[in-house]
Amino acid sequence: MIGLANSFDLDRICVVLVATRNPLNIGAAARAMSNFGFGQLRVVNPYEPSFREAKSAVGAAELLKSAEEFGSVAEAVADCTLVVGPTAGRDRDLQHGMRPLEEAGRLIRGEASWGRAAILFGSEKRGLSNEDFSHCHWLMRIPTREGQPSMNLGQAVAVTLYELIRSPEAAPSSGKRAAAAEIERLREVMVEALRECGYEKPNAGKSMAEKVRRMVHRMAINPEDAETLTGMIRKMVWKMKSRQGAG
Amino acid sequence: MIGLANSFDLDRICVVLVATRNPLNIGAAARAMSNFGFGQLRVVNPYEPSFREAKSAVGAAELLKSAEEFGSVAEAVADCTLVVGPTAGRDRDLQHGMRPLEEAGRLIRGEASWGRAAILFGSEKRGLSNEDFSHCHWLMRIPTREGQPSMNLGQAVAVTLYELIRSPEAAPSSGKRAAAAEIERLREVMVEALRECGYEKPNAGKSMAEKVRRMVHRMAINPEDAETLTGMIRKMVWKMKSRQGAG
Numbered sequence: 034m035i036g037l038a039n040s041f042d043l044d045r046i047c048v049v050l051v052a053t054r055n056p057l058n059i060g061a062a063a064r065a066m067s068n069f070g071f072g073q074l075r076v077v078n079p080y081e082p083s084f085r086e087a088k089s090a091v092g093a094a095e096l097l098k099s100a101e102e103f104g105s106v107a108e109a110v111a112d113c114t115l116v117v118g119p120t121a122g123r124d125r126d127l128q129h130g131m132r133p134l135e136e137a138g139r140l141i142r143g144e145a146s147w148g149r150a151a152i153l154f155g156s157e158k159r160g161l162s163n164e165d166f167s168h169c170h171w172l173m174r175i176p177t178r179e180g181q182p183s184m185n186l187g188q189a190v191a192v193t194l195y196e197l198i199r200s201p202e203a204a205p206s207s208g209k210r211a212a213a214a215e216i217e218r219l220r221e222v223m224v225e226a227l228r229e230c231g232y233e234k235p236n237a238g239k240s241m242a243e244k245v246r247r248m249v250h251r252m253a254i255n256p257e258d259a260e261t262l263t264g265m266i267r268k269m270v271w272k273m274k275s276r277q278g279a280g
Numbered sequence: 281m282i283g284l285a286n287s288f289d290l291d292r293i294c295v296v297l298v299a300t301r302n303p304l305n306i307g308a309a310a311r312a313m314s315n316f317g318f319g320q321l322r323v324v325n326p327y328e329p330s331f332r333e334a335k336s337a338v339g340a341a342e343l344l345k346s347a348e349e350f351g352s353v354a355e356a357v358a359d360c361t362l363v364v365g366p367t368a369g370r371d372r373d374l375q376h377g378m379r380p381l382e383e384a385g386r387l388i389r390g391e392a393s394w395g396r397a398a399i400l401f402g403s404e405k406r407g408l409s410n411e412d413f414s415h416c417h418w419l420m421r422i423p424t425r426e427g428q429p430s431m432n433l434g435q436a437v438a439v440t441l442y443e444l445i446r447s448p449e450a451a452p453s454s455g456k457r458a459a460a461a462e463i464e465r466l467r468e469v470m471v472e473a474l475r476e477c478g479y480e481k482p483n484a485g486k487s488m489a490e491k492v493r494r495m496v497h498r499m500a501i502n503p504e505d506a507e508t509l510t511g512m513i514r515k516m517v518w519k520m521k522s523r524q525g526a527g
Contacts, residue, residue, distance in 0.1 A: 065432070178314075187432065188308065
């Protein structure tokens with residue numbers, strides 16, 4: 034299942050920095066992207082003064098100038114067909130598949146031959162939140178040692194991007210997946226349906242939304258099926274609402 | 281010639297930081313070493329306040345505390361049988377063999393099964409000098425793109441160490457090489473002999489010393505031959521000096 038990708042396109046891979054506060058780290062991430070030939074930087078809720086300061090970083094000014102800003106992870110990855118994030122490999126991974134960086138590299142290169150992949154990196158202090166992880170199809174693991182698993186942000190970005198360009202080997206994905214925005218629409222109508230049918234209590238908080246998002250990502254649903262399923266559930270919601278009105 | 285090394289020992293690989301002035305970079309290098317399980321840090325002429333400041337770096341305090349300080353590259357690599365340095369790949373490499381990082385990794389792992397390898401990293405501003413490079417057996421090239429070849433120090437260290445632990449594949453070295461201190465002794469007596477015989481003018485500066493060091497490193501001489509040759513040339517020097525006295 035491993036082949037040499039001849040259409041592996043670096044511009045189909047985005048680095049997404051989530052809530053990064055340290056300008057040196059933003060600059061370092063951009064520097065590594067520039068070193069290895071990646072141009073698509075997206076930032077979610079950056080700390081504004083840091084982001085401005087980072088824009089003067091050595092050797093990556095151009096890249097930072099063209100970086101796109103988003104208000105949420107969902108918006109930043111809306112057009113992406115694969116979303117992954119790094120983890121130091123602890124309890125919270127149990128909800129996701131976890132792949133060693135080398136395997137992750139093959140899969141991301143495979144995705145970048147037809148779709149669009151996003152790699153999320155969290156803030157230095159807290160990494161990615163469970164909500165951030167819920168946007169991921171799976172997590173990747175840089176082979177750090179157990180006693181000191183947590184990497185500096187700029188170094189984690191550099192090592193990940195090096196692995197991506199190190200080899201052209203690409204694993205073809207098993208099928209075309211829906212983009213994150215389509216998954217988000219499906220998730221929203223699903224949550225609404227679960228609320229309507231009483232599966233979830235109103236105001237039960239974020240956990241159900243995240244749970245459904247993770248489930249839908251695990252399904253690796255294709256664009257047509259996502260649309261069909263969204264339509265089916267929307268109809269169920271309509272029916273449930275109209276029954277309530279009648280009753 | 282590629283085999284799986286079963287005796288690849290991370291403690292036989294030293295990271296040598298030459299004239300590093302930025303405490304954040306020293307700390308970042310130590311952090312990456314700690315992440316990937318490397319413990320041997322050597323620093324050459326660090327800027328003292330920076331080095332002290334770096335010792336408080338997150339997650340690498342232990343490693344920085346045990347770092348050894350040296351007054352010169354020669355002293356820092358004296359016990360090493362292989363010395364390499366990274367280069368962005370420009371003119372000055374012509375004097376040395378240059379190997380892609382993956383191949384360098386196999387060779388360094390091979391060396392670390394019996395000898396001791398040093399990887400030099402230069403200061404952020406100027407990198408390694410020609411004098412620093414003259415201590416190297418060969419140079420290694422991280423596959424950065426041509427338009428932006430120069431990496432941040434901490435990121436270059438992280439990517440190099442990741443490549444070293446990524447795979448256990450090791451290339452056996454063609455034979456045991458003399459340690460740098462033995463090569464240095466041979467170089468010194470050679471330079472003295474060249475001076476005595478009139479090949480080099482006195483006070484001709486550093487260039488001859490560097491030229492001879494590079495030549496001896498290229499020869500990949502084994503410990504016994506280094507000792508024999510040093511003895512031979514020492515005898516020639518003695519003869520030349522005694523003839524002068526007689527004449």
